[in-house]
Amino acid sequence: MDEGDERDFAEYFAAKRDSVRRTAYLLCGDWHRADDLAQTAFVALHRKWNRIRDRAATDAYVRRTLVRASIDESRRPWRRERHVEQLPEPEPAGTRMDDQVATRADLLAGLRAVPPKQRAVLVLRYFEGLDVAGVAKVLGCSEGNVKSQTARGLANLRDALGEEVEAGG
Structure with missing residues (x-):
């Protein structure tokens, strides 16, 4: 990579590192893993930097790399286990969502x-603000798959939080 490309990459990195790190944190829920995921995305970007013709698509490439790295990392066997000090207590019936969240x-x-x-x-739909087509492009899947994953994800989030979650954002 020549000096001009290195300078362009350094400027891009400086401008985007915080937002990429925040997105990574939303994907994994741990700042240390978020740093690793962001680093993985930027290293992959650096490898391809001189071959990128459309600089406007750079954000999409980083986002896609970040999501894939997050999913790959979550598949590792040691990431599936969670150790807790005490068993969770069931939430009392009738608590409101705004009290819980x-x-x-x-x-x-x-x-x-x-x-x-x-x-x-x-995360891509509601925190990054992408539409269904944008998420499908990042994940490399159909728009129907994004819609069904959104519905299932919101249902799982409702279960985790214990009550209705607004689907409007």
Whole structure:
């Protein structure tokens, strides 16, 4: 890579590293893993930087790489186990959603309970603001698959949080 490409990449990295890291955090729920995922996405981008003709598509490439890395990482056997100090207590009936999701931590915990592909769809749709076609393009699947994964993901998020979650965003 020549000096101009290196400078362009450094500028892109400086401009996007925080947003990519935040998206990675929403996908995995852990800042350390988010750093690893963001690094994986930027390393992959750096390898292909001089071959990218359409710089406007760079964000989509990074997003796609990030989601794939997150899903691949979640498939590793040691990521499936979760150790907890005590068993969770069931929520009392009649509690409202706004009381349960009062903090960001509650929402993130709910997202961690959603399977990785469904979580990726929810993060891309509702936190990154992509439409169904945009999510389908990032994930390399059909729009119908995105719609069904969104419905299943919202259902799993509802189960994790214990009540209705608004599908409108």
